[in-house]
Amino acid sequence: MSATTTSAATAAPDFEAVIGLEVHCQLRTASKMFSAAPTHFGAAPNSQTDPVVLGLPGALPVVNRQAIEFALRIGVATRSKIRARSRFARKHYFYPDLPKGYQISQYDEPLCEHGLVQFVLDGQPREARLTRIHLEEDAGKNTHLPGRATSLVDLNRAGVPLIEIVGEPDLRSAAEAGAYLRALRQLVRWLEISDGNMEEGSLRADANVSIRPRGQSALGTKTELKNINSFKFVEKAIEHEIARQIDVVTSGGRVVQETRSWDAERGTSFSMRSKEQAHDYRYFPDPDLPPVVVSPDWIARVTSALPELPAQRRTRFVEALGLPAHDAEVLTGERALADWYEAAVAAPSKADPRKLSSWVQSELLRVVKDTPLAECPIKPDMLAELVALIDAGTISGKIAKDLFARMLQSGERPKVIVDREGLTQVSDTSAIEAAARAIIEAKPKEAAAYKAGKQQMLGFFVGQTIKAMGGKANPQLVNDILKKLLES
Amino acid sequence: MAITRDEVKEIAELARLSLSDEEVTRFTGQLGSILEHIDALSALDTTGIEPTTHAVPMDCPLREDVAGAALPAERALAAAPVRSGDFFEVPKFVSGS
Amino acid sequence: MSAASTGTGTTDPTTMSALALARAVRQRELSAREVTTAHLARIAAFDKGERGLNAFLRTDEAGALAAADAVDAKVARGEDPGVLAGVPVGLKDLFVTENLETTCASKILQGWIPPYDGTAVARLRAAGAIIVGKLNMDEFAMGSSNENSAFGPCRNPWDPTRVTGGSSGGSAAAVAAGFCPITLGTDTGGSIRQPAALTGVLGIKPTYGRVSRYGVVAFASSLDQVGPFAGCVEDLALALEVISGHDPLDATSIVEAPSALGPALAAGGRPQGLAGLTVGLPREYFIPGTDAEVDAAVRAAIRELESAGARVIDVSLPHTPHALATYYLIAPAECSSNLARFDGVRYGRRVQPPGGDLAAMYQATREAGFGDEVKRRIMLGTYALRSGYYDAYYRKAQQVRTLIADDFRKVFASCDAVATPTSPTAAFKIGEKTADPVQMYLADVFTLSCNLAGLPGMSIPCGFTRAGLPIGLQLMGRPLGEAALFQLAAAYAARTDHARRRPTLALEAA
Numbered sequence A: 001m002s003a004t005t006t007s008a009a010t011a012a013p014d015f016e017a018v019i020g021l022e023v024h025c026q027l028r029t030a031s032k033m034f035s036a037a038p039t040h041f042g043a044a045p046n047s048q049t050d051p052v053v054l055g056l057p058g059a060l061p062v063v064n065r066q067a068i069e070f071a072l073r074i075g076v077a078t079r080s081k082i083r084a085r086s087r088f089a090r091k092h093y094f095y096p097d098l099p100k101g102y103q104i105s106q107y108d109e110p111l112c113e114h115g116l117v118q119f120v121l122d123g124q125p126r127e128a129r130l131t132r133i134h135l136e137e138d139a140g141k142n143t144h145l146p147g148r149a150t151s152l153v154d155l156n157r158a159g160v161p162l163i164e165i166v167g168e169p170d171l172r173s174a175a176e177a178g179a180y181l182r183a184l185r186q187l188v189r190w191l192e193i194s195d196g197n198m199e200e201g202s203l204r205a206d207a208n209v210s211i212r213p214r215g216q217s218a219l220g221t222k223t224e225l226k227n228i229n230s231f232k233f234v235e236k237a238i239e240h241e242i243a244r245q246i247d248v249v250t251s252g253g254r255v256v257q258e259t260r261s262w263d264a265e266r267g268t269s270f271s272m273r274s275k276e277q278a279h280d281y282r283y284f285p286d287p288d289l290p291p292v293v294v295s296p297d298w299i300a301r302v303t304s305a306l307p308e309l310p311a312q313r314r315t316r317f318v319e320a321l322g323l324p325a326h327d328a329e330v331l332t333g334e335r336a337l338a339d340w341y342e343a344a345v346a347a348p349s350k351a352d353p354r355k356l357s358s359w360v361q362s363e364l365l366r367v368v369k370d371t372p373l374a375e376c377p378i379k380p381d382m383l384a385e386l387v388a389l390i391d392a393g394t395i396s397g398k399i400a401k402d403l404f405a406r407m408l409q410s411g412e413r414p415k416v417i418v419d420r421e422g423l424t425q426v427s428d429t430s431a432i433e434a435a436a437r438a439i440i441e442a443k444p445k446e447a448a449a450y451k452a453g454k455q456q457m458l459g460f461f462v463g464q465t466i467k468a469m470g471g472k473a474n475p476q477l478v479n480d481i482l483k484k485l486l487e488s
Numbered sequence B: 001m002a003i004t005r006d007e008v009k010e011i012a013e014l015a016r017l018s019l020s021d022e023e024v025t026r027f028t029g030q031l032g033s034i035l036e037h038i039d040a041l042s043a044l045d046t047t048g049i050e051p052t053t054h055a056v057p058m059d060c061p062l063r064e065d066v067a068g069a070a071l072p073a074e075r076a077l078a079a080a081p082v083r084s085g086d087f088f089e090v091p092k093f094v095s096g097s
Numbered sequence C: 001m002s003a004a005s006t007g008t009g010t011t012d013p014t015t016m017s018a019l020a021l022a023r024a025v026r027q028r029e030l031s032a033r034e035v036t037t038a039h040l041a042r043i044a045a046f047d048k049g050e051r052g053l054n055a056f057l058r059t060d061e062a063g064a065l066a067a068a069d070a071v072d073a074k075v076a077r078g079e080d081p082g083v084l085a086g087v088p089v090g091l092k093d094l095f096v097t098e099n100l101e102t103t104c105a106s107k108i109l110q111g112w113i114p115p116y117d118g119t120a121v122a123r124l125r126a127a128g129a130i131i132v133g134k135l136n137m138d139e140f141a142m143g144s145s146n147e148n149s150a151f152g153p154c155r156n157p158w159d160p161t162r163v164t165g166g167s168s169g170g171s172a173a174a175v176a177a178g179f180c181p182i183t184l185g186t187d188t189g190g191s192i193r194q195p196a197a198l199t200g201v202l203g204i205k206p207t208y209g210r211v212s213r214y215g216v217v218a219f220a221s222s223l224d225q226v227g228p229f230a231g232c233v234e235d236l237a238l239a240l241e242v243i244s245g246h247d248p249l250d251a252t253s254i255v256e257a258p259s260a261l262g263p264a265l266a267a268g269g270r271p272q273g274l275a276g277l278t279v280g281l282p283r284e285y286f287i288p289g290t291d292a293e294v295d296a297a298v299r300a301a302i303r304e305l306e307s308a309g310a311r312v313i314d315v316s317l318p319h320t321p322h323a324l325a326t327y328y329l330i331a332p333a334e335c336s337s338n339l340a341r342f343d344g345v346r347y348g349r350r351v352q353p354p355g356g357d358l359a360a361m362y363q364a365t366r367e368a369g370f371g372d373e374v375k376r377r378i379m380l381g382t383y384a385l386r387s388g389y390y391d392a393y394y395r396k397a398q399q400v401r402t403l404i405a406d407d408f409r410k411v412f413a414s415c416d417a418v419a420t421p422t423s424p425t426a427a428f429k430i431g432e433k434t435a436d437p438v439q440m441y442l443a444d445v446f447t448l449s450c451n452l453a454g455l456p457g458m459s460i461p462c463g464f465t466r467a468g469l470p471i472g473l474q475l476m477g478r479p480l481g482e483a484a485l486f487q488l489a490a491a492y493a494a495r496t497d498h499a500r501r502r503p504t505l506a507l508e509a510a
């Protein structure tokens, strides 16, 4: 709802939202967190299990090293404090998708704490603090079929490694939360630890939302918003919850601490059972797993292997390459794209970085929307060569666009095509003059109209002349020569 | 510390046991006398003593991330008391709880 | 008896040691099939039926004979059939066995056919052992008398009106009764040593982490340890060597390779074979509550060790009086967690009240599936782990555990082993202690500390009461100090014949 639609809201004080996100992110390992069972997404139901995943009596967990390594990567990237000895605990609750009756998770001794996430909102760099990043195992999946008295359980997802990224309540608007979440998604993809796909459930966000009168430092009662399973709805869902709370408060009510579920179809949220069954997770250190020891050496190796991070790269693109902030943001959206762009900048053609940037954004991104960048037939040095050809005046912009399409088809370098097909731009004034004269002579009526003051006829003559020259004429020269001829 | 009938019922609920009245009475008495015995520990000063979580101290071994063979679905489901196709089947419950 | 007639030689295979059986099979003096058949026949004669001992919850004749034939075929082909070739072995019914029902003596798991073998079982099979069946126990290993089995108590071969001890009662009784020369059990607070003492056989709980727990249904994960029972010290060592060693499937498995026990046995067997060893007698274990006959037999055994060259000194383990309370916090807490998986969804039995929802199914399944003692411990553990109680109970117990382990560390600075009674009494009557859980818990008062500290502990027969009931001597050692215990046991066995006495089974007498 909009705050202006009710009378209560009109008189209401100005509210500030306080938002913290808890983000679960599946790690892209080949095997599960605590056993060698495979992790193929979309496999037939219950085909990705083993005794450990099924929680069979007697089965025991063994920690996946790669999962720890991945968590270290994001821990170091967020400048978190890494715990030398972290520990797995058991979190107990009964649920059919939780085979052991407990989830193995990190509790009071998580791997990473006190990190920072950098993101951009409206072109402004922001930071949000992280409480912790810890490792745990995913649960399976329950399917509730409408009209049936039973539910179905698939344990394929059970045991897939997750990191839970718990943020401090540092976010103040739905837009900020959205930007933060997109930055996290960018980061996990950048670090190659997760595909960050929200629609497939490999990234899942819960939002803790409260409101308070602006200027008040005490926190209001928060609600936990769950089931925001698409990027499209993150901001909408949080916006809705903020508005709902403002509405509750301004109409004299009190916000109840509860868990609410977002219903994307109806664009609203509903309260999930407040306290139907007693809730006490009875955490204790998992006796099956000794403490995980991370040596300073391991942290050093992860640190030195870390790629330049999106925020640093964004800054460098602006400062060293002279890109506008927005361009830098787009180009650092994915590490592969930023790498591609930088390879183009570094190519021997020495093309102008800003022009390369606009070619990448307007042409390249359009054609690689559905295919991986690595599979694009146009390689960075080829685009650089193309841009350099335009800059040198060798080809026209129009030819360049055609050329781009042909490079995409054949994978040939632009110079090869230009040389073979004589596409070099004509800058020879006598050739242009000859062609222009011929057109003027062939179109006396139009020439007269121009002379009578119909300025827009110049465009007609430019087009005709360039066309007559097979598109290869330098448009600026054509323009100048036509003007001179028509006005003489 | 004595344990009350209500506490016994609460704990049974947490542990998903539906105790009969007779069991609640019996367990209240028995758990009470066990706890009485156990409460002697509280007299012991353990300030500054590290808890032992593993009797033989060791670091957690780490497994290389190599996927092994999965249990075929048929084997995974073979012992299910109730199944539906390739799924375990359970009575319906509140969605999303 | 019928079993004797199945052997080809003059010796009844059911009276032979595992070592002798494996040697005979390897040298083709006996076939594995003959050995297996003889043992199965003895089990059929004395274990089943109303007057039977009820040590086995089920035997696997077909599987055993197929395994025996495979061993015989290997022998025939001249291949190495393994150090336990043709040796019948019984498993406590919490060892997960592929395609062989595993119940933990609980109704909740009745009918469960596991899809995998645990590590210890796989190692036994690889060594040529013949798995003859699954043995009775207290439900989920919770108990000290085997009376908490959902399938009836196991009777003591020395006196069928008495308990075997527990929880590995079936494993102890099966060795005592000559059903198999080696069995496996588990020991969380004394569940190998106490029944070994009460049935007059040898049993060892190795150092925590020496034997893999993979495929062993967990009771209290930080205390559980697998170990063998046997009728003589050589068989005990052989069985332990086969099942020991690092297992990548158990994150608490010790990586260093355990040393071979042969040298310790040889050393112990020599005259004055204990020279250089120091044995401590902790004063907290020699207390008025112990039965006088037990106390006397244990003291006599210690004099025997002394005369074999051991130096015996008095020591103190001052936190011993707190072990029971510590144990009865840690073990139930871990058990309440480990048993959460029994929910009627993936395996085991489900009870579904008509029209009930998921919560009703969980509650009905667990209420009907678990026995009294299991429920009691789940309740106790759930109580101790609740938020707000964790520090006062579970964490506190883990701190006291540190104190108890520190006591041992200090003592082992000057001793190679400590010697104590295994159990304060010999076997008690079936039904005698079932009404009072605390009285029952006291049966483990001498064995609990060893688990809390993760140490190896062994029980060896050291005499009999006037009523003819076996008495056990407990030896505890340093972490991975099993060799010293075997050296002591070998020296003691060389000087006494308590371990060689066998009960006369009821039907044999008839």
Ligand SMILES: [Mg+2]
Binding pocket: A022, A164
């Ligand atoms: Mg959370």
Ligand SMILES: [Zn+2]
Binding pocket: A024, A105, A136, A164
């Ligand atoms: Zn989580």
